[in-house]
Amino acid sequence: xxxxxxxxxxxxxxxxxxxxxxxxxxxxxxxxxxxxxxxxxxxxxxxxxxxxxxxxxxxxxxxxxxxxxxxxxxxxxxxxxxxxxxxxxxxxxxxxxxxxxxxxxxxxxxxxxxxxxxxxxxxxxxxxxxxxxxxxxxxxxxxxxxxxxxxxxxxxxxxxxxxxxxxxxxxxxxxxxxxxxxxxxxxxxxxxxxxxxxxxxxxxxxxxxxxxxxxxxxxxxxxxxxxxxxxxxxxxxxxxxxxxxxxxxxxxxxxxxxxxxxxxxxxxxxxxxxxxxxxxxxxxxxxxxxxxxxxxxxxxxxxxxxxxxxxxxxxxxxxxxxxxxxxxxxxxxxxxxxxxxxxxxxxxxxxxxxxxxxxxxxxxxxxxxxxxxxxxxxxxxxxxxxxxxxxxxxxxxxxxxxxxxxxxxxxxxxxxxxxxxxxxxxxxxxxxxxxxxxxxxxxxxxxxxxxxxxxxxxxxxxxxxxxx
Numbered sequence: 087x088x089x090x091x092x093x094x095x096x097x098x099x100x101x102x103x104x105x106x107x108x109x110x111x112x113x114x115x116x117x118x119x120x121x122x123x124x125x126x127x128x129x130x131x132x133x134x135x136x137x138x139x140x141x142x143x144x145x146x147x148x149x150x151x152x153x154x155x156x157x158x159x160x161x162x163x164x165x166x167x168x169x170x171x172x173x174x175x176x177x178x179x180x181x182x183x184x185x186x187x188x189x190x191x192x193x194x195x196x197x198x199x200x201x202x203x204x205x206x207x208x209x210x211x212x213x214x215x216x217x218x219x220x221x222x223x224x225x226x227x228x229x230x231x232x233x234x235x236x237x238x239x240x241x242x243x244x245x246x247x248x249x250x251x252x253x254x255x256x257x258x259x260x261x262x263x264x265x266x267x268x269x270x271x272x273x274x275x276x277x278x279x280x281x282x283x284x285x286x287x288x289x290x291x292x293x294x295x296x297x298x299x300x301x302x303x304x305x306x307x308x309x310x311x312x313x314x315x316x317x318x319x320x321x322x323x324x325x326x327x328x329x330x331x332x333x334x335x336x337x338x339x340x341x342x343x344x345x346x347x348x349x350x351x352x353x354x355x356x357x358x359x360x361x362x363x364x365x366x367x368x369x370x371x372x373x374x375x376x377x378x379x380x381x382x383x384x385x386x387x388x389x390x391x392x393x394x395x396x397x398x399x400x401x402x403x404x405x406x407x408x409x410x411x412x413x414x415x416x417x418x419x420x421x422x423x424x425x426x427x428x429x430x431x432x433x434x435x436x437x438x439x440x441x442x443x444x445x446x447x448x449x450x451x452x453x454x455x456x457x458x459x460x461x462x463x464x465x466x467x468x469x470x471x472x473x474x475x476x477x478x479x480x481x482x483x484x485x486x487x488x489x490x491x492x493x494x495x496x497x498x499x500x501x502x503x504x505x506x507x508x509x510x511x512x513x514x515x516x517x518x519x520x521x522x523x524x525x526x527x528x529x530x531x532x533x534x535x536x537x538x539x540x541x542x543x544x545x546x547x548x549x550x551x552x553x554x
Contacts, residue, residue: 093266096270096274097275103120108405111437113435119260119263120281121283122287130279138249142219151272158268168393175356211551215547216547219246221298222248222249222251223239224250225251225253225300226253229404230359243299249276251297252266252280256282303327325532329484337371341372347490348490356402356461360529361515366466367466370468380427380465401437402439414456418464421447421451425444425445426444426445426465448466451464471500475503479503479504484507484525507522522536
């Protein structure tokens with residue numbers, strides 16, 4: 087795979103150097119991506135700043151352009167999906183779904199209301215609260231859903247009247263670069279600039295004097311660095327960071343009925359989802375049945391190269407993450423955990439790890455206390471629901487969680503006690519463009535999606551006019 091270019095000021099741009107991109111299904115380099123120079127970053131920021139003046143003025147034109155961008159992604163799904171699978175590892179059908187989903191997000195924001203609020207209209211004054219764009223947005227995205235999460239940022243940022251410089255993860259730059267190529271055909275030059283590069287490009291972006299807003303999705307340690315870099319210039323930030331999502335199974339649940347949905351909530355995208363189920367709390371009476379139902383599911387799924395027909399789960403995306411999952415499982419087993427399914431890598435090339443269900447494990451084990459972000463799920467026994475809720479909340483994370491049971495009202499009451507941004511009942515990872523998504527505690531600052539996500543890309547201005 088070759089011929090990948092950055093998008094700066096509406097043009098395809100190469101870079102002075104390149105860096106290799108690994109196919110996680112083989113563990114071998116399969117493409118080169120442009121390695122953006124500091125001077126090219128300056129050019130991208132200038133292009134975005136220059137485009138902002140006109141882009142901010144015409145809301146109707148912005149909506150039409152966003153709709154054209156959505157349709158362009160719909161039309162390019164078959165072209166982009168193999169590029170995404172080759173670099174990220176997910177099955178081809180899931181890659182295509184991600185591209186189409188990204189278009190759905192853009193279409194949603196193309197049609198979302200951008201309100202003006204009248205707060206006074208009397209004999210003295212007419213006062214409105216108006217939402218104004220910030221300027222240039224620096225958007226930095228991770229490797230698990232590179233195209234989708236780019237559009238989580240692009241949609242609201244562009245509708246609000248901002249312009250964007252977008253940097254994907256160096257593990258998965260290619261589909262985002264191709265998306266930039268598709269969108270530069272339908273958006274004015276400079277409105278979206280897509281650059282790629284290895285470290286320290288992200289740090290250069292967050293410290294750059296031009297952006298007024300940073301929207302970052304990634305790990306907690308990097309998110310803290312982004313916040314620190316933004317502070318001296320008082321840049322606004324939205325940080326969507328990690329999660330260690332608990333799922334609590336109640337004592338009235340049917341193990342056979344919840345197992346498939348629990349498994350899907352945990353292993354969606356091979357467990358590489360910030361909002362995936364990361365730990366499951368099960369009452370003693372149901373424990374063995376739930377563990378076996380999850381393990382049977384884990385043993386039944388097909389893992390392999392995402393380009394092959396029938397594959398349900400691909401490889402772990404990169405070698406460091408593959409090694410981390412293996413390390414956390416080994417640590418749990420050494421502490422007495424029992425692999426009810428999986429528990430080891432799959433022989434052969436690539437970063438493949440068997441879907442793993444860990445039984446006889448508890449809080450205090452690293453794989454319970456930390457975010458594994460991969461295909462391994464600890465199942466923890468509890469005797470007291472109050473204790474299970476306390477343990478579910480006993481973490482610095484607070485992205486999302488779920489509660490599972492036959493009595494939906496009771497399950498909803500328990501879900502309301504979880505300290506997290508989204509609490510689901512009898513489902514998990516149920517996301518939509520109109521639904522705000524964000525976290526408590528270390529899981530983030532601000533929210534994405536819906537009107538609330540749009541507001542995060544605006545500044546409030548009071549417009550006060552005297553009555554004549």
